[in-house]
Amino acid sequence: MTYLSPGTGYDYAEFDVIVVGAGMAGMSAATAAAHRGARVAVLDRAPAIGGSALMSSGYVWAIASADELLAEDSGEFQRHGQVIVEGYAEIQRWLETLSPSLGDETPVLAGRGRKFDLGLMFLAMARDIQRRNGVILPGTRIRDADRTREGTYHLEIDREGADTKHLSSAALVLATGGRQADPEVRRRLAGGAGTPVLRGNPYSDGAGVALACSLGASANLSNLGFYGHLFAVGVSPVAPIDFTSFALYHSEHSILLDRAGRRFTDESRGDHNNAMAVAGHGGSALLIWSQKVQEQAATTAFVTASRRMNRFEISKDRGGRVARAADREEIRSILPDLGYQDCLGTLSDVVSPLLREGDVYLAEVSPAVTFTFGGISVDGDGVAQDASGNAIAGLYAAGADMGDIYHRGYGGGLSAAAITGRRAGHAAAGVARRKAARPGGAN
Numbered sequence: 001m002t003y004l005s006p007g008t009g010y011d012y013a014e015f016d017v018i019v020v021g022a023g024m025a026g027m028s029a030a031t032a033a034a035h036r037g038a039r040v041a042v043l044d045r046a047p048a049i050g051g052s053a054l055m056s057s058g059y060v061w062a063i064a065s066a067d068e069l070l071a072e073d074s075g076e077f078q079r080h081g082q083v084i085v086e087g088y089a090e091i092q093r094w095l096e097t098l099s100p101s102l103g104d105e106t107p108v109l110a111g112r113g114r115k116f117d118l119g120l121m122f123l124a125m126a127r128d129i130q131r132r133n134g135v136i137l138p139g140t141r142i143r144d145a146d147r148t149r150e151g152t153y154h155l156e157i158d159r160e161g162a163d164t165k166h167l168s169s170a171a172l173v174l175a176t177g178g179r180q181a182d183p184e185v186r187r188r189l190a191g192g193a194g195t196p197v198l199r200g201n202p203y204s205d206g207a208g209v210a211l212a213c214s215l216g217a218s219a220n221l222s223n224l225g226f227y228g229h230l231f232a233v234g235v236s237p238v239a240p241i242d243f244t245s246f247a248l249y250h251s252e253h254s255i256l257l258d259r260a261g262r263r264f265t266d267e268s269r270g271d272h273n274n275a276m277a278v279a280g281h282g283g284s285a286l287l288i289w290s291q292k293v294q295e296q297a298a299t300t301a302f303v304t305a306s307r308r309m310n311r312f313e314i315s316k317d318r319g320g321r322v323a324r325a326a327d328r329e330e331i332r333s334i335l336p337d338l339g340y341q342d343c344l345g346t347l348s349d350v351v352s353p354l355l356r357e358g359d360v361y362l363a364e365v366s367p368a369v370t371f372t373f374g375g376i377s378v379d380g381d382g383v384a385q386d387a388s389g390n391a392i393a394g395l396y397a398a399g400a401d402m403g404d405i406y407h408r409g410y411g412g413g414l415s416a417a418a419i420t421g422r423r424a425g426h427a428a429a430g431v432a433r434r435k436a437a438r439p440g441g442a443n
């Protein structure tokens, strides 16, 4: 066996566990596996580790009970949400051992959670992995993967400026962060009506699902749920800060109309659910809110994780289709520009009470997608399943690669990644240990 550090050249290396993706799920998996004594390799296509977690607001939160989970997400494909509800307390304790949280528990969307400094968290995880002889290989492209009849995983990889390498392991954890970086996937989420903006890292384009399927697993791509937020049509993120500066969190206190002037969802379910509702209803809608909501939106944090900023003005300055009107006449003149002239009839009823509070604010909105809910099918232990529901030994999916944690609601992304990642890493190390204990050794 050749077992060398990433700086040195090698053509072939054996590991106990290979983790694909170094975001919250992958690094949690690798850290957990390393703690259980496994030799780990973590591969990431991006030039640096961290994935969407390092763009996030850092709240590790979850829904508190099964009933509340059902109230938030009663979708038919919500099959694993309970794992996050039940795993919350333990994952908080574990993360605290790696890097202390930044404050007390606070309400977040439909649950509660704590903010962590995820930069320090990743630093702690990377130290733990490397201290235990693991390797972390950013900038790695997987060219090929297969699984022998004995259940050993082989990967052929390329790293910039280096020759092709071959890695093998007893267990493989897929944690590439979902499918949303593929524009076709985002188009499908919006029913083919336009291509929603990407609100996350640019590398998570479905490689985990593709790898899993090439190794015999199945995926549920009928789950068209996703986590995201509404953006004004026309804005274009140029930095991760835009993922929060453009998000119109206050849509939960606003009104959404379609082109025929109809309301089509209960907006109070939250901006993240409004994004899914708009995606499922033609891909764009007209958002209307009052002066009072505008003032609150500009001055308060609408969700715990949102920064205080005037998102209406930011969207206006950055090319968003937004407008402000002082009376009915002004609204009438604006609607054709926004493409909502057929709304005039309904709008009169809607805006009358709003105009009593001052100006009315309007935006044409469409969803921006952070991560997809449809992904690799797994059993109750996170092991990938084939189309008949049989477990594929040693193959795990975690985080946004794992399908059906949520469907029509959302109960936390970082907690889902950390909980399912840690579980997968722990189990993968167990698989490797059992294989190593067999006569003839690991691979």
Ligand SMILES: Cc1cc2nc3c(=O)[nH]c(=O)nc-3n(C[C@H](O)[C@H](O)[C@H](O)COP(=O)(O)OP(=O)(O)OC[C@H]3O[C@@H](n4cnc5c(N)ncnc54)[C@H](O)[C@@H]3O)c2cc1C
Residues within 6 Å of the ligand: 020, 021, 022, 023, 024, 025, 026, 043, 044, 045, 046, 049, 050, 051, 052, 053, 054, 055, 056, 057, 058, 059, 060, 061, 140, 141, 142, 175, 176, 177, 178, 199, 200, 201, 203, 204, 205, 207, 208, 240, 243, 244, 305, 370, 371, 398, 399, 400, 401, 412, 413, 414, 415, 417
């Ligand atoms: C602006 C923003 C704010 C957010 N705020 C919060 C919050 O406060 N709380 C919360 O719970 N959630 C939040 N989220 C969501 C949260 O960040 C994600 O749910 C979580 O990070 C997903 O973790 P993951 O490990 O599954 O995927 P990712 O973090 O996306 O990691 C996947 C990794 O896989 C890599 N990868 C992709 N393809 C390949 C490949 N072919 N080979 C190797 N590697 C590959 C990627 O480069 C990436 O590093 C936020 C997200 C954003 C964008």
